[in-house]
Amino acid sequence: MQTLKRQIASFTMQAVDAVLPPRCAVSGEIVERQGAISPKAWLELDFIAEPFCVCCGFPFEYEVDKGAQCTSCLAHTPPFKQARSALKYNEASRNLILGFKHADKTHIVAAFMPWLKRCGADMLEAADYVVPVPLHRWRLLSRRYNQSALIAQMLGRECKVPVLIDALVRTRATPSQGHLTAKERVRNVKRAFGVNPQTSACLKGKTVVLVDDVYTTGATVKECSKALLKAGAAEVSVLSLVRVVRDGEFS
Ligand SMILES: [Zn+2]
Numbered sequence: 001m002q003t004l005k006r007q008i009a010s011f012t013m014q015a016v017d018a019v020l021p022p023r024c025a026v027s028g029e030i031v032e033r034q035g036a037i038s039p040k041a042w043l044e045l046d047f048i049a050e051p052f053c054v055c056c057g058f059p060f061e062y063e064v065d066k067g068a069q070c071t072s073c074l075a076h077t078p079p080f081k082q083a084r085s086a087l088k089y090n091e092a093s094r095n096l097i098l099g100f101k102h103a104d105k106t107h108i109v110a111a112f113m114p115w116l117k118r119c120g121a122d123m124l125e126a127a128d129y130v131v132p133v134p135l136h137r138w139r140l141l142s143r144r145y146n147q148s149a150l151i152a153q154m155l156g157r158e159c160k161v162p163v164l165i166d167a168l169v170r171t172r173a174t175p176s177q178g179h180l181t182a183k184e185r186v187r188n189v190k191r192a193f194g195v196n197p198q199t200s201a202c203l204k205g206k207t208v209v210l211v212d213d214v215y216t217t218g219a220t221v222k223e224c225s226k227a228l229l230k231a232g233a234a235e236v237s238v239l240s241l242v243r244v245v246r247d248g249e250f251s
Contacts, residue, residue, distance in 0.1 A: 025108040026095045034107040044092035048085055048119065048243060056218060057084045057119075059245060078218065079225040080236045082123065085215050085243030086115035093242045097214060109154050112241055116155055120209065123237035128206035130156040131167045133224055134193070151241065152211040161209070167199040168224055185219040193224050195231035204232035215240040 022034040026041035037045070051060045053070035056078055060068070087093045096108070117124065124130075132152035149165055156163035171194045195203065208228050212221055215238070225236040 022107075025111070026092045035109075035111040037111055041092055044090070045096075046088040046090050046093070047115070048088055055082055057082065057215075057243065059088065059243075079222055079229060080210070080238050083215060083218065083221065083238035083240070084119045084123070085240045086112070086119045087242045089214070089242050089244040097242055109150050112151060113154060113158055116151070116239055116241065117159065120237075120239040123209050123239060124155070124159045124161065126207050126235075127159075127161045127209040127237075129167070129202070130159075130161050130163045130209050130211060131224075131228065132163075132165065133210065133212040133220060134166070134168045134170050147213045148211050151213060155211065155239075164199050164202060166196050167203065168193050168227060169196050170194075182217040182219070185217050189219050189223045191223070193227040195227050200231045203228060205234045206232075207235045208233045208237070210236055210238045212238065212240045214242045214244065216244045 021030045022032070022036065023029065024031045024036065024038035024041050026044065027038050029038040029040070031038055048057065048059050051062070051064045051068070052058055053060070053073055054067050055069050055073040058070040058072070060070075087096075130152045132146060132148040135146040135148070152163050153165065155161075170192055172192055210221055210224055210228065215221065218238075221238045221240070225238065228236050
């Protein structure tokens with residue numbers, strides 16, 4: 001309920017923003033309407049397209065056989081069925097995410113919708129529920145809202161899939177993942193998530209789309225997927241706005 005109130009407050013902020021000229025969330029240039037991306041910034045956004053790992057969505061730089069998986073997924077099958085992201089992490093998508101997180105640019109969520117609906121079409125079609133990755137309440141206070149929840153809410157509304165906004169809860173506070181290595185991230189989020197007892201009955205046998213803003217190493221969404229499956233969900237897929245792709249990394 002608190003989460004919802006804060007999100008309503010964020011949407012109210014948009015009304016305040018409306019009196020200021022709308023600016024591109026990537027470049028800061030003035031654009032014709034709220035949530036629009038300037039033509040220059042548009043060219044800088046790097047959309048993920050095939051070929052990519054059929055499981056985790058890691059983009060390959062070369063053609064692969066249909067159904068190919070990356071080395072990481074082959075070595076350790078992820079708990080989720082599949083993961084897809086709209087954009088590769090670069091300076092432009094970084095600006096999009098940072099602006100979104102820290103500057104109350106909640107109106108730009110609308111711009112993300114067609115991108116997410118395109119790359120997540122199959123999983124959204126099959127979904128019973130959309131569930132966001134939760135933010136710990138301490139961070140929720142400092143940031144004022146959970147951006148993953150905001151994306152999940154709008155996506156659920158547009159795709160007519162019910163959103164279980166607080167199905168997942170953090171069972172303990174975890175330090176920010178910003179400067180951690182892949183291995184440290186795995187340790188940091190180990191068993192850090194659980195399913196809200198009030199919503200666990202809804203999940204039994206259901207297909208869930210888990211929503212996050214950034215997929216970095218996948219450590220967080222893998223832990224969240226495990227928690228949802230443990231609670232009885234039949235299948236979990238992951239949809240994120242931005243995917244960090246480092247040279248030579250498969251994760
Ligand atoms: Zn993979």
